[in-house]
Amino acid sequence: MNSLAKKLQEARERLGLTQAEAAQALGVVRELISLWESGKRVPGLAYVRDLARLYGVEEESLLDEGPLRLLEAEGFHLRGAPEPNLELRRWLDFLDAWAEFLEDLGEKPKPLRRPPRALDKGGAYTDRRSVAHLAEQVRAHYELGLDALPDLYTFLGELGVLVYRAPLGPLAKSKISGAFYNHPKLGWSILVNVDTTPGRQAFTLAHEFAHALYHYRTPGIVSRSDEKPPMERFADAWAAHFLVPGKAIRQQLKGLNGEAMVRDAFQAMWLARYFRVSYNTMLIRLRTERLIDQFIYEEWRFYNVSDLAQRLGLPVEEYKVPEAKARGWDLERYPLSVLGKVRHAVEGGSVSVAEAAAILDVDRTTLEIELLSPPKKVPTKMQALEASEFEDVLPF
Template structure:
C-alpha cells in the first residue's frame, strides 16, 4: 500500500501528464497539483473522481493507496488510444462520456426499462463507395429514412432519439488544432453513443453531431470506436456527410431560388440568409456553398477572412445566440444529457426509485437541477409526488447532494 500522494504522483507520470496538464484539466493551479502530490493538501471528493477518470483508475484505488496500472481494456482507454496525443481535458471529457453511458444503462435497469439502442446500422456501406456522389447519396438516404426531405433540421436531438443513439456533451478543449471534436463509441449495453465537444460554438457542435452520425451509421461495421481528431479517409467521409446532411444540395438550391438569389452568390447577406435558414456555422455554410460551386474560390477566401457573421446577422435582425461569438461557452449540466436520459431520471424520482439527492449524485447534477427536471418553477418539488417529501427531508438534514 502507498499513501494517496504517492499514488497520485505515480499515476500522473504513468499517464504521461505534467502537473500543468492536470491543473488545466481540473481547473486548478499547478501548485495545487503539487500540494496534492506532496501530501500538503488533499483533493476533495469531486477532484478525486476527476483525477481517477483522468488516470484511468478507480477512485477507491486512490483512496486506499492501491498502486494499479492503467486499465488496458477499459472503454475510456480504447477511445484514448485512438490518439496517443490526446489532451488531458479531452481525457476527462471522454471519461465523463463513458460514465454517462454506464449510468444510462444502470438507470434503465433500476426502472426495469428496456434499453432502446441502435447496435447495428440499417445502412449498407462498402469502403470503396466514398466518392462525393456516394456521400451525397448516403446523406439523402438517411434523410429519407428519417422523413426529413431536404428541409432544414431545426433540432437534432429528436432525430438521434428516434435512432436510439445516446448523445452527450462534455468539454474536450477549445483549441481545435489539438482537441477532438467528438467521438463515437459502441457501448456494450447502450449501443451507439456520440460525444460532442462542449467547448465548440453551437454551430460547430451541430456539425460535430452530424459528423459522428456518419461514423455510427457507416463505420460501425469496421470499428466500435472513433475519436475524431485529425485527418484521414474516415474523417473526410464524415465531414462530407455532415455537410450534405445539414445542408442538402437540393434544399439549398430550392431555398436560393425561392429567395430570388443568383446561382453564383457574391453578397455575404445572401449567405447569411442561407446559413441562418439551415442553422449551421458560418464556415460550414461557406464550405458547402463552395462545394456546390455556388460561390467561387476567391469569394470563399475573401468572405472567410473579412466577414464577422454574428455582427452581420445581428444587423439584419437575427437573434444572436450568446455563445456564437466565443468558444468555451458554459452550458448547464442538464443540457449535456439527452432528453431520453432526463426522462428516465425524472421517472426514478417521481416513482420513489431514487430520492432527489440520490438522483442528483447519480447524474452529477445539483438538487436545483433535479427540481428543474421535475418541472417545479417555484423551486419546491414536494408536490410532484408524495414519495419526494422523504427525499427532500433527507437532503435538508444531511445536506447531501
C-alpha cells in the first residue's frame, strides 16, 4: 500500500467514518474510496483537497512523506455528520483564500471585529432578560424602525459582513443551521445552511448577527439545533425579538382588528408574511408576547402551513421544505460583492481565470459560463410582453 493510500485509510478511521459515509459526503461510490485506500487508483488533486477537508487534515500531509497533520480552525470544534464538516471546512478555506486575494489586489479591508461602541456589551453577553431592549436598540442604531426588516442577506452585506451560503443538509439530519466566525483578517463572517426554508434562513441570519454583536470574543461558533448553551439560547431569543418586535406586532394587530388580539391562524400567517419570518417563528413570538395562550399555540402550530398560504393567496413553494442542494452548488454560495470583485479582477487582468476559479473553488468552465460570460441578448417572453406594454408610457 502506498503512502497516500495508507494515509487516506488512517485519516478516515481516525474519525470513525465508514467508507460508505465518506463516499456519501464526497458524492462518489463506496468502491472508489476502497480503490483509493488500496492504492489501485489515485484520486485527482480536487478529490485530495476534499478528502483533506473531510478528514480534517492538511492537504500537503496526505501527499508528503511525513505524518498526517491535523487542521486547526480557531474556535471551531467540527464533529458530527461528515457532509456538514466538509462544507464548513470549505467555508473556512474560502475565507483564508479571500483574505489572501484581497491582499494580492493591494486592498486593505476594514473588517468589522466588534460592534459600534453604543451597542458593545463586552463580547460575551448572555443575559436573556434584556433581549427585547437590546434588539430594539440595534434597530434604532441602524435606523430600521419597527417594521419588517429588509432582506437580511442584503442588510448584512451592506454592513460589511461576509455571508456565505452552504448546503449542509436538512436540519433534522445535519443539526447545523449556521455558523459565525470572527476571521482574523476579514472580521465578521456568517455561514447559512441553505437546505432550510427561507423563514429559517432569516432566523439563522439574525441568530448569527447576535453572535457577532454580543459574542465576538468567541472566534468561531457552530450553531447546532441539538445543543443550547447560554450563548445559543441568548442568540435565539435576541433573533426572535429583532425580527419581530413586540410593539410592532401590536401595531399591526390594531390595524387589522382595532385591538391587540389575534383572532385566528390566518392572521398569524399574515403577520408572518408581513415580518418575513416563518409561521412557527411568529407563533412563538405571539406566545411569548402573551397574545395567544399555550392551548391555542399547541393547536395552531399543527395547522398545514401550505394550506394557510394557499388560502391567503401566498406563494406556497416558500413554505415547503426545500430539497437538499446538490454538492455542485457552486457560485451561489458567495455574496454578490465577492462575485463582482472577482469578475472585475479577471476583466482588469489582476488575476487569471484559473486563479479566480481556485479562489472560488470551482472549475474553470463553470466560472467562465456562470460568471464571466456576457448576458444573453435574447429576451424572455415575459420581458418582451412587458416591454410592449410600457411602450406608450416611456420615457417617463
